[in-house]
Structures are given as C-alpha cells and as structure tokens.
Amino acid sequence: MTGPDSPDAPGPATALRPRLPSPLTEAADGRFARRGVRLLLKRDDLIHPSLVGNKWRKLAPNLTAAAGRTVLTFGGAYSNHLRATAAAGRLLGLPTVGVVRGQELADRPLNPSLARCAADGMRLRFVDRATYRRKTEPEVLAALLRAAETPEAYVVPEGGSNAEAVRGCRDLGAELAGHADVAAVACGTGGTLAGLAAGLAPEQRALGIPVLKGGFLDGEIRRLQDRAFGGPRGTWSLDDRFHGGGYARVSPELDAFAADFEDRHGLPVERLYVAKMLHALLTLTEEGAFPRGTVLAAVVTGRPFP
Numbered sequence: 001m002t003g004p005d006s007p008d009a010p011g012p013a014t015a016l017r018p019r020l021p022s023p024l025t026e027a028a029d030g031r032f033a034r035r036g037v038r039l040l041l042k043r044d045d046l047i048h049p050s051l052v053g054n055k056w057r058k059l060a061p062n063l064t065a066a067a068g069r070t071v072l073t074f075g076g077a078y079s080n081h082l083r084a085t086a087a088a089g090r091l092l093g094l095p096t097v098g099v100v101r102g103q104e105l106a107d108r109p110l111n112p113s114l115a116r117c118a119a120d121g122m123r124l125r126f127v128d129r130a131t132y133r134r135k136t137e138p139e140v141l142a143a144l145l146r147a148a149e150t151p152e153a154y155v156v157p158e159g160g161s162n163a164e165a166v167r168g169c170r171d172l173g174a175e176l177a178g179h180a181d182v183a184a185v186a187c188g189t190g191g192t193l194a195g196l197a198a199g200l201a202p203e204q205r206a207l208g209i210p211v212l213k214g215g216f217l218d219g220e221i222r223r224l225q226d227r228a229f230g231g232p233r234g235t236w237s238l239d240d241r242f243h244g245g246g247y248a249r250v251s252p253e254l255d256a257f258a259a260d261f262e263d264r265h266g267l268p269v270e271r272l273y274v275a276k277m278l279h280a281l282l283t284l285t286e287e288g289a290f291p292r293g294t295v296l297a298a299v300v301t302g303r304p305f306p
Contacts, residue, residue: 012063016091018047018056021175024297027265035285036292040180041267044172045303050091053301054185054192055084057172058165059156063088065164066154070095072145073156074135077105078113078248080302081160086122096122097148099135103128112306123148161191161220166198166228172299173199173206173234180297182207182290184281186273187238188247190217192301194224197234206236209277212247215240242280248272254279270302 023043032039044053051059063071071094075082082098089096098117106126110118118124125148127135134140136157145151156162173196176183183200187193187208197206210217217238225233244251250271258275262268269275281296290296 012060012088012092016048016051016056016060016088018051018060020047020171022047024176024179027267027298029264031282032285032296035288035290036294037285037290038295039281040295040297041265042172042176042183042297042299045268045270045300050087051084052080052303054169054172054299055080055160055302057168057195058160058191059084059088059168061164061168062154062156062160062162063092063094066094068094070097070150070153071156072097072099072148072150072153073160074099074101074132074158076101076247077111079158080305081158082117082122083113083120083305085156085160086117086120089122090120095150096120097150097153098122098124099132099144099148100124100126101129101132102126116306157189159189159191161189161194161224163224163227165191166195166224169195170199172196173204175199176297177201177204180204180295182294183297183299184209184277185299186211186277186301187217188212188273190221191224192299193217193236193238194221194228194233196299197236198225198229200234202235204235206234208236208238209242209280210238210240211243211273211276213240213243213245239280239284242276242283244276250275257282267300268303270300270304273302274300 025041027039027041029039047056073085085096103126169192182205184207185192187210193208254275257279258269
C-alpha cells in the first residue's frame with residue numbers, strides 16, 4: 001500500500017496512528033441468513049478514536065496536502081466532519097477554522113458538537129444560510145477567507161469530499177477485495193462511495209444509501225471520480241429510499257431498529273448514517289434484492305456522539 005494510509009508515508013497518516021486495515025467481522029443474523037445472505041461489518045469506526053471511519057480516510061490526504069497551513073472547512077451545527085477536522089488540528093498542532101451554516105447560532109450557547117470543535121481549538125465562523133449555499137462560488141469563498149483572516153488557508157469542502165478524499169477512500173475498497181460481493185456505505189456528499197467503488201475488484205459492486213433527500217448524488221459521484229481518476233471507476237449504484245425524510249431525521253421506527261441491532265450484535269449504531277444503511281440492507285435482503293449466497297459488507301463509517 002502506497003497511498004496516504006501507508007504506514008511508511010510521512011505526515012498525518014503516520015502521526016495520527018490509524019488502525020488499518022480496519023477489522024472485518026461477521027454479524028450472524030437470522031434475518032439475513034434466512035435469505036441465504038451473509039452480513040459482514042467493516043469496522044471503520046475503529047480506525048481512530050477521534051477521526052472515526054471515513055473521516056480519517058478523507059481527511060488524512062487533505063491534511064498532507066495542507067502542508068502545515070490553516071485548514072478551513074464547512075459544516076452544519078452537528079457536523080461530524082467539523083468535529084473530525086478540529087480533532088485532527090488538535091492532534092497535529094494545525095490551526096483550523098470551521099464555517100458553520102446559520103448566522104443565528106452565533107448568539108446561542110454552543111451545542112455539544114460545536115463545543116467539542118471549539119475545545120479542540122477550531123475557530124468557528126457563523127454565516128447566514130444564503131451565503132452558505134453560495135460558499136463554493138469563487139468570490140464568496142474569497143470573502144469568507146478574508147473574513148476569517150486566513151486568505152492562504154487550505155480549503156476542504158463540506159463533508160470533506162474532494163479528489164484527495166476520494167483517492168484516500170480507494171483503500172477502503174482495496175481492503176474489501178475478495179471478501180464480499182456487495183459493499184454498502186451510507187452517503188452524505190458521495191466521496192466515500194466514489195473511492196470505495198474505485199478500489200473494489202471488478203467482480204464486486206458498491207451500493208450507496210443516501211441520507212439526504214434530493215437525488216443529487218449520482219452526478220456528484222461522477223464528478224468526484226472524474227476529478228480523482230480522470231473518469232468513472234468501478235461499479236456502483238444508489239438507493240434513495242432510505243433517507244427517512246432527510247439529514248438528521250431519525251424516526252421512532254429507525255431508532256427502534258438501531259437499538260435492536262445494537263442488542264443483537266453489540267455494535268453501537270450511529271443513527272444519522274449507519275442506522276439508515278443497515279436498515280436499507282435488511283429491507284433489500286427481505287425484498288429479495290440479493291441472490292442467495294451473496295456476501296454483504298456494511299461499512300460502519302461512524303459511531304454515536306457524544
């Protein structure tokens with residue numbers, strides 16, 4: 001392995017001491033077994049105690065590219081990505097700035113998620129939602145950098161998904177080569193799926209479960225693969241039925257499913273991403289979407305917070 005995850009590579013990949021490859025364990029579950037399907041759990045939640053799961057895989061190459069510069073990035077009030085970036089900054093002694101969606105939050109006490117970011121040394125900048133929606137426009141981004149007094153900062157997009165991140169997530173697929181027929185992952189911005197699909201063997205396929213509604217991810221994943229690899233890579237698909245109403249929406253039924261899965265398998269189930277993906281896999285299995293003998297690998301990209 002020669003990517004940013006390599007144990008011999010300099011920079012964040014070494015300094016942050018990741019546990020790679022992450023463990024792959026079987027979850028014996030009668031609901032899947034009755035359909036002739038095996039379920040494996042790819043425990044990316046165990047890669048690093050502070051940079052959990054796909055956050056490590058996406059951030060490590062970006063932190064290397066930052067080369068000691070301040071890192072500025074974006075997120076909502078409960079962003080896992082902001083927390084991971086702040087934690088990385090603390091561990092590496094790297095200044096970080098988080099641009100947070102919602103100017104109204106500036107006058108309120110910090111919620112536990114943003115408080116963790118601040119405790120890890122991240123400077124928080126709150127912006128109105130209209131400006132936040134335009135954050136990728138060059139003139140708006142330049143104004144945000146000036147306002148944060150970091151004109152030379154290294155900018156990481158919301159969710160951490162860019163070409164560097166996608167190439168970092170390719171190793172996730174490589175770690176699963178030969179172990180599963182279908183590798184499933186919850187999707188927010190699409191970077192993890194784009195890299196996962198690229199790293200899988202030709203006979204394997206990746207399945208993405210979007211946690212936001214809107215149906216925008218298909219085009220975004222194609223754009224990310226174009227930027228990372230110069231064109232499409234791997235076989236992948238999306239199933240948009242399991243977002244549960246949108247990001248951070250957790251129904252009582254989904255919460256009950258997650259609690260039951262925790263009891264069955266001793267796995268702390270993160271609700272916003274992981275629970276939706278696991279519920280999707282069970283539903284698809286019961287619908288007969290997977291032929292008998294199929295081996296599923298469910299990528300556990302995070303754990304509950306706090």
